[in-house]
Amino acid sequence: MIVDDEEDVCQALAKVIQRKGFEVVTCGDGETALEMFKTHRPDITFLDLYIPKLKGWQVLEEIRKIDSGAKVYFVTGSHDDAEKLKGKNVPVNGYVLKPIDLSEIVKIVEENR
Numbered sequence: 001m002i003v004d005d006e007e008d009v010c011q012a013l014a015k016v017i018q019r020k021g022f023e024v025v026t027c028g029d030g031e032t033a034l035e036m037f038k039t040h041r042p043d044i045t046f047l048d049l050y051i052p053k054l055k056g057w058q059v060l061e062e063i064r065k066i067d068s069g070a071k072v073y074f075v076t077g078s079h080d081d082a083e084k085l086k087g088k089n090v091p092v093n094g095y096v097l098k099p100i101d102l103s104e105i106v107k108i109v110e111e112n113r
Contacts, residue, residue, distance in 0.1 A: 001024070001025050001026070001027075001033070001035065001036060001040060001042035001044070001045045001046070002014055002017075002024060002025075002026045002027075003027055003028070003029075003030070003033040003045065003046065003047045003048055003059065004026075004028065004044075004046070004049060004051065004075060005028040005029065005048065005051045005052055006028075006048075007110070009028075009075075009098075010026040010028070010047075010102070011047050011099065012100070012102065013046060013105055014026055016105055016106060017048075017109055018065065020106065020109050020110065022043070022109065025028045025040050025042065026047070027049065027076070028052070028055070029051050029052040029053040029054070030051050030052065030053045030054025030055065030065075030108075031053040031054055031061045032053075032056060033045075033047065033051070033054070033059050034054070034059060034062050034063070037063055037066065037070075037082065038062070038066060041067070042070075043071065043085075043112060044071045044072075044073065044079065044109060044112050045063065045070065045071065045072045045073070046073050046074065046075050046080075046096065047059055047060065047063055047074055047109070048074075048075045048077060049074055049075070049076045049081055049085075050076075051067045056076075057085070057090060059072075059101040060071075060090070060091070060092060061110055062071055064091055071093050071094055072093055072113050073092065073094045073095065073096055073108060074090075074094075074095050074096070075093050075095075075096045075100065076095065076096075076097060076098065077097070077098040077099075079097060094108065096108070
């Protein structure tokens, strides 16, 4: 699952993940992300930190209540935000910085196959 309010980001990530044989669902806000997570139970979620309705860390908190072992990777344009969250021991599997290196996405997907 890809959660980002930038449609071009969703489409680019979806395309590269689909090429690896995975089904992909996308959405652009936190409330929809939670509903989609409950419905689809994705193998991996790429979650933007700053999305409408609920922020990424709020979505992560709710996902952890549903499935404590879910694989969730934050996507952010700010190295500082990623470092701050790492310092707070936020229960996320990793971080992907924008601009996104698509080979990094492929590596994550393949490692979690």
